[in-house]
Amino acid sequence: MKQVSLLDLGLVDYKKAWDLQERLFDRTIQIKIGKRKGDFPADTPTENHLVFCEHPHVYTLGKTGDEKNLLVNKETLDQNNATFYKINRGGDITYHGPGQVVGYPVFDLDNFFTDIGRFLRYLEEAVILTLAEYGITASRIKGATGVWLDPEKEQHARKICAIGVRTSRWVTMHGFALNVNTDLDYFSNIIPCGISDRSVTSMEKELGRTIDLSEVKMSLCTHIATLFECEINARTENSIAK
Secondary structure, three states: OEEEEEEEEEEOOHHHHHHHHHHHHHHHHHHHHHHHHOOOOOOOOOOOEEEEEEOOOEEEEOOOOOHHHEOOOHHHHHHOOOEEEEOOOOOOEEEEOOOEEEEEEEOEHHHOOOOHHHHHHHHHHHHHHHHHOOOOOOEEEOOEEEEEEOOOOOOOOEEEEEEEEEEEOOEEEEEEEEEOOOOHHHHHHEOHHHOOOOEEOOHHHHHOOOOOHHHHHHHHHHHHHHHOOEEEEEOOHHHHHO
């Protein structure tokens, strides 16, 4: 069975997690290039990683996003103890903060299937199935990557999980951000994902109680393992970095 290494960083600076993703991503790319050039044996395996974390307050803007969707200046960001990064994923602007489960799959899709659309739908499905375990019915909006509640009701549709990825040579990075116990006030500083006519929500808001993040991550792992037909094993940062 295909293997995925799980690394839970806890609360970690956005740039540190981004740098780790880049190292894992670049290492996989170099192995694939080396195999094609004959520098590595053709049967040299590539690894798959799933990184879980939370971030201190941060806004990230995808490479095709519009900086006008950040509605505050640097002074206001500083007052809110928030940072801002332009990054190399798809999608527009989003927020990350404490109480949010962020998942970064650094997968070589040659180990699974070479279909980015299917990859995104599987990430969405893992979140949808996880939410269902808590009695929250979620689904998709056609043409709007992510997971939504009441998507068929325009005035009530609200986003609970944002998704944005980068891919090269079928290797992925970045991923999803599920609002669990997230402070939703921070979303008022942006037009989330560039969509101005729909709101955001969290599991805590929908259920009226604080949710155990570790349980949510366990559920996500279970569904990702089933959908991707893989085995997910916990690793330490030191062992993955080697």
